[in-house]
Amino acid sequence: MQKNRRKERKLGANLYTIGFAIYEVPKEMHGTKHHLQKDFFLYNASKARSKTYINMREISERFRLPPNEYVIIPSTYEPHQEGEFILRVFSEKRSLSEEAENMIEAERPSKKKKGKRPSAKARESSEEENQFRNIFRQIAGDDMEINAEELRNVLNNVVKKHKDLKTEGFELESCRSMIALMDTDGSGKINFDEFRHLWDKIKSWQKIFKRYDTDHSGTINSYEMRNAVNDAGFRLNNQLYDIITMRYADKNMNIDFDSFICCFVRLDAMFRAFHAFDKDGDGIIKLNVLEWLQLTMYA
Template identity: 50%
Template sequence: MTLQEEDDDPEDEEEACSFLVALMQKDRRRYRRQGQDMHTVGFAIYEFKGCQSVHLKKDFFLKHSSCARSESFINLREVSTRLRLPPGEYLVVPSTFEPGKEADFVLRIFTEKQSATEELDDEVVAHFEDEEDITERDIDDSFRAMFAKLSGEDMEISVRELMTILNRVVTKHKDLKTDGFSMESCRGMVNMMDKDGTSRLGIIEFQILWNKIKKWLEIFRQFDLDMSGCMSSYEMRMALESAGFKLNNRLNQVLVARYAENEAIDFDNFVCCLVKLEAMFKAFQQLDKDGTGSVEMNITEWLYLTMCG
């Protein structure tokens, strides 16, 4: 929020801008019929100048105090407060009083003089590490023996075999909450790694996938801050960024709605999300040959990308 002009009050010597902030909870009548009460909500305001294309992390709020806030946090449908601040740039942060609560809201700002508002958000970008250049000589004997035991006589791993392998692995990690990998998620992994079009993974393809999963497991454990075995939407956003994906608010909300169960993301859904993101970003980059950030495609290309990507 940018307050640009101070009030026209000749008797007021203070250079300040009057404004009103109203925070309203959405769809609470529907949730009340389901036995849920209103959340206790309010907002805080911080001085903030700088780039708009950024999602502020916890460090910012630990190092900066709010310059204004709602009169109280209360479990009403709407909380509003009239405030006065000097001209400048400010960040309005609505929140529930209790941590970990999620809900839809409407934030309205009324000003007496000229002002501007904008959502503070990240640009959508992905950073991939260079593809591993692995040859058969780089694979150690223990991994080769494991692969031979898992793959059988054809020395290739099918979608079903991959599902069996991954589910055996995750059951050994008691700190992870997971319902197990599905055929759909394993098919996505095979499609992402399959370079020769056989719909199966050879030993090099499986080695690269195995390294990815080990890296993603480290990220999952790092950002499972409460060590619950699953991640909240807040932890998920930080984990995705650590994995190389910087997404905006709307995309993060879509991913949480798609991959969360009871507002929590378990390990197999986290891996499925990363596989899908990597596949879709790389597919887009192949189509965007000029690096313009936009592509054109016909219906056949669109269907192939969305159905098979």
């Protein structure tokens, strides 16, 4: 059932064309709450679906399915239409249902293996690092640290070389945020190691952005952002995806490259900060007011 559409019809809005599909959950995912990823729907057919998509306030069907775990996915017929809905399930026998939610987690970087001869890619990376170290030394000066304005110059000079990436570069405020989130010693600047870590992250996130910016518009929409966040190794729930959209998307629900990178830098830094405070690994941290304000205000 569509919510609030009658009220919005008074303002000229029409009912969405709606329907739903039912998919069988793979046995290896039984008992979990993880979302099924995009690839699942490319290679698995639905077990049942509404007879048609129709522009009515509600649609209902009756099915007979063997006992198992299933996912019900309501949707609009047209892509990128967003609205609230109510899903009701009636069963002749007792049945459990709940909203699919991901565990909130981030993939931890794996440790590099020692004793192997460096590959050509590793040697190329080493040469790139030497180039960056020289550029960094020229900009940073004797203290070998750079501030937000200097970081902006370095990043924007590099981004300009990527002609296939349509972006106006990074705003100063974005670079201030990056400095704050990467600054481990509280100096207001970042040293070469902190900069190198930031640059490695930006390179990997840039590849993800380009993968979803298929029309080369310099933006991705909020629906693609969910998959991009997942590709980057972050597992979030619906509430957090909504927060990301509210915080980083424009009025058309699109996210540009600058906002995309800022979002990932913050996610990465906040997960690292949480793990640093979570000494016993139980997923719960305790902060006093000073620690809380230092963590949130500087970030």
